[in-house]
Amino acid sequence: MRLQTNKGFTLVEMVTVIIILGILVVGVSSFVILGTRIFVESSSVDQVLSQSRFVIERMTRELRNALPNSIRVASSSDAQCIEFMPITASASYISLPIAPDSATDSGSVMLPAQGINLAHKMVIYPLSPAQLYQDSPSTTQGRIFDVKQLSGNQIEFNNALRFDEASPQKRYFIVNGAVSYCFLSRGDIRRYDGYGVQTTQPTPAQMGTGALMGQHVVNNLGSEEPIHYTPGTLVNNAVVQLSPRFEVNGQTFQYQHQVQVINVP
Structure with a gap:
């Protein structure tokens, strides 16, 4: 009668395999962590x-x-x-009250393609920030005024006024x-x-x-x-x-x- 021998792993073999697998896992995880870190940093x-x-x-x-x-x-x-101040629109004017002419409350302009509304201000020939940034703009003479109304190419202001100086190119700017x-x-x-x-x-x-x-x-x-x-x-x-x-x-x-x-x- 032949005796059958049991096949399997010894404890030493199992420990050796576990150690080898552990070394492989540490190596692979370090590589993955390094790659992830490089990706995160490069993305930032x-x-x-x-x-x-x-x-x-x-x-x-x-x-x-x-x-x-x-x-x-x-x-x-x-x-x-x-x-x-960003320019909202710009075009040429035909006739506006400009010193030394008399002050009036209206003028005629060529309309810009962007249009003009009552929230806009008209500016002619600005030469310095001090002429533009005013809590209470001059009501009679200056370089920037509120627009009251626009009808056709006729523009109206809140009161009789005149601009300080004419533009060499007869250009006006609209800002908001x-x-x-x-x-x-x-x-x-x-x-x-x-x-x-x-x-x-x-x-x-x-x-x-x-x-x-x-x-x-x-x-x-x-x-x-x-x-x-x-x-x-x-x-x-x-x-x-x-x-x-x-x-x-x-x-x-x-x-x-x-x-x-x-x-x-």
Whole structure:
């Protein structure tokens, strides 16, 4: 009679297999963790890059559409803000009350394709921000006035008035308030609008919460301002230099972007 032998694994073999499998699992998991970490970090960097490109492009487009000589910049330890009046419409005027002519409450203009409504203000030949940013605009003479009514090509104002100076190209601009972009010390970039027109450039706290446009800005506002502005002259356009520096996951990148604001008379 033949005896059958039992086949199986010894304890030593099982322990050896467990040790080998453990080493393989540790190696594979380390590889997976490293790959996941690289993916997460690269995704974060890509997100900040996309976000920064968006805010720079958005600022560029809006600044290029800014009313000539409406740009002003204010800096503090908490924020640096650039404020301007976007042009809503523009066209030529036919006849308007302009000094030294007598003041009247109406004039004739060529209508812009964008149209004019009663929330708009008319501007002629602005030469400085001080002539535009007024809590209580002059009711009789100035460079910016509220529009009361528009009938055909006839425009009416709230009272008899006259503009300070004629445009060399007989051009008028239509605006509807101011817009600000602020670089905050905590690293945010915010856009503000709908806060009205104020003589003194408002701070972020005076303009509400604003819209978050970007994050991770690490400029030192005291020594490395992200905005540099060179006003326009009779022969040169205004220039806004944007140099925000972003940092994410230990990686730093900085923009050097220049925006020209055409000084159209």
